[in-house]
Amino acid sequence: MAGRVFITGDKHGTFIPLFGLVKKFELRDTDILIIAGDAGYVWEENYNYTIDSLQQIFPGTIAFIDGNHENHTLLNDLKISQWNSGKVHQVGERVYHLMRGEVYSIYGNNFFAFGGARSVDKDRREEGISWWKEEEPTPDEIEYGKNQLIKYSKEIDYIITHETPLFARGYISRMKEIDEGYNLPALLDSWYKTVINAPRLKKWYFGHMHVDKLITPKLRGVYNDFLLAGDEKPIPWA
Numbered sequence: 001m002a003g004r005v006f007i008t009g010d011k012h013g014t015f016i017p018l019f020g021l022v023k024k025f026e027l028r029d030t031d032i033l034i035i036a037g038d039a040g041y042v043w044e045e046n047y048n049y050t051i052d053s054l055q056q057i058f059p060g061t062i063a064f065i066d067g068n069h070e071n072h073t074l075l076n077d078l079k080i081s082q083w084n085s086g087k088v089h090q091v092g093e094r095v096y097h098l099m100r101g102e103v104y105s106i107y108g109n110n111f112f113a114f115g116g117a118r119s120v121d122k123d124r125r126e127e128g129i130s131w132w133k134e135e136e137p138t139p140d141e142i143e144y145g146k147n148q149l150i151k152y153s154k155e156i157d158y159i160i161t162h163e164t165p166l167f168a169r170g171y172i173s174r175m176k177e178i179d180e181g182y183n184l185p186a187l188l189d190s191w192y193k194t195v196i197n198a199p200r201l202k203k204w205y206f207g208h209m210h211v212d213k214l215i216t217p218k219l220r221g222v223y224n225d226f227l228l229a230g231d232e233k234p235i236p237w238a
């Protein structure tokens, strides 16, 4: 039996929703959970203990894109390896960081990943302690992501980003303001136009906004919900 792919949003280092999911839903070791950024499990220097606990709770594989609230220094120090045809940082035996602009072929579906965003609260955070400038994709990473998206547009089934296309913010009450000079949300609008009618695209999931909301038939915010990829009905976990 092919494994299943679940999608969820920002977890900020908490295990509680995972405990709930494991308690209420029969999970298998072939299951893959994708977190749309701000997973927050790689934060403290001794994050290995956190990852060990994560692997004890969840029987399958956890694959997260980076959000803004991650320890990017620790993530970027990890060895790069291959997982399902794309580059990853291997965080644990069954935990991976999906890198910006990579495409992963998972159980017959292709997932395009693009993490990163600008923290709205960065003025209240301390560099290297609770904020890292690498949270924001560089122009090179954006260029790579755009090229990958164009190259694989006919083959992509799912898109996972942490940041939200700009137009979607009009449907979300939280964090409507965008810093001057921060153009990733506007760029994602153009990416959206590029791929939204692509033949295989089923859904684009984004985190960051802390909303579980369908914005357009193919664009969905994820936060607390756990969804089977492509499925609209959340799995009850609380």
Ligand SMILES: [Fe+2]
Pocket: 010, 037, 038, 067, 068, 069, 117, 162, 207, 208, 209
């Ligand atoms: Fe975020």
